[in-house]
């Protein structure tokens with residue numbers, strides 16, 4: 001075992017070194033090719049063309065599309081686009097923008113590539129797991145199109161760095177994954193007068209909106225609406241579902257990212273990045289995608305800016321000076337990690353193991369993950385009642401006395417242990433069960449298993465499949 | 468699964484997107500028309516306890532693919548008619 005580990009480690013190191021060497025060789029080659037191209041261009045007998053020979057070939061198929069043409073291609077070459085988020089949206093959108101020849105592409109992301117990203121974040125791959133996402137994505141983009149300038153910002157966008165980063169670009173693509181960043185990016189784009197293409201996806205649904213287009217100053221009613229005009233009130237924080245918790249189909253987020261690139265390319269080639277070039281009376285739309293819908297796409301006509309908007313209306317109080325002090329976590333109501341139970345209402349996974357091995361078996365293990373997760377893997381003898389079925393006051397999972405999910409054979413004083421994936425939902429359900437009186441005035445113990453099945457893997461069973 | 472089934476006489480269609488669909492466990496259903504938009508959230512709250520604060524208050528509401536404002540001055544506002552298509556569109560923020 002030990003020697004196998006050692007030779008695996010040696011191989012890994014060898015592969016990493018070879019990849020490093022390969023990168024160096026590729027960079028050298030690109031350098032030589034670029035010089036060659038410049039020499040051809042500078043030769044006195046040839047005319048000075050605005051694009052390199054390789055670029056005419058590379059972009060030919062899109063340049064002969066009548067709405068693009070050489071003018072559109074040169075606008076793409078001059079354009080600079082910031083992609084915030086190098087994930088499921090940022091991968092496809094940046095690939096198409098780079099393919100199309102957007103001259104400067106900036107990428108903001110503070111995360112590291114993980115294996116669970118790979119089914120949808122198509123520019124990362126198994127060998128870039130562990131790398132910074134911005135580096136992984138740029139190494140792909142460089143091999144796709146070496147003619148462009150790529151700028152990496154290996155950080156999360158914050159109220160403190162947003163203006164400095166966004167100001168370097170003409171167009172912003174919001175490819176992030178949280179309400180806080182969506183409001184921050186929208187506010188920054190209003191303040192700096194940058195058009196914004198915002199896309200999002202979860203499970204089988206996606207949304208796409210072009211915002212702040214035309215990018216006129218706050219108070220100018222002719223400017224395009226901002227994210228706050230459309231969604232003035234953030235959703236309750238505990239109802240916000242991430243792709244990690246709710247799931248996401250790769251092609252769903254992929255199609256949204258591709259459409260996002262398309263909207264970006266349209267804005268650039270039509271010369272609509274700058275306010276003075278805006279064609280009047282062009283209505284923006286919000287596109288809704290639903291993989292299971294019929295039709296799958298629906299398009300809503302966007303309205304003008306809201307006269308009540310705190311970011312883009314005449315009454316807006318937002319300024320560049322105030323931006324660094326804005327607390328988007330408070331605005332979106334980000335709660336600290338859930339800790340609603342008292343220590344004695346919770347047990348550790350390894351303590352539960354001892355109980356489970358107790359022959360008396362006078363307890364119930366309630367797994368509150370969604371059924372689809374329970375089906376992937378579950379603990380022996382656990383009962384699955386998803387936490388979502390405890391929502392609402394008339395929930396049948398919380399009937400007075402004895403709910404239907406509690407087996408007939410279970411004694412009225414048998415303990416109930418509640419478990420979930422990470423240990424948040426289980427706390428909420430534990431509390432709800434107590435509030436509903438299932439603890440029989442304290443005769444029945446109802447406890448949360450701290451840290452959920454993640455803790456079970458760490459403390460009890462390392463072979464538990466982590467998904 | 469189809470979002471576009473036609474409402475029976477005397478009803479309108481309501482489409483639930485994203486978290487509205489998860490909360491109601493439905494993509495679409497038919498509700499009796501006419502109904503003033505000002506009453507819509509209360510009607511849904513009766514059917515799906517908790518939906519108002521958990522989902523609806525941060526949603527975009529459309530009738531026949533046009534934005535509708537919830538009247539905030541106590542007036543009745545727009546009335547949803549038979550055959551209309553209402554959509555509840557919560558913000559999707561992940562990606």
Ligand SMILES: [Zn+2]
Pocket residue numbers: 225226227228229230305306309310311312313
């Ligand atoms: Zn606004």
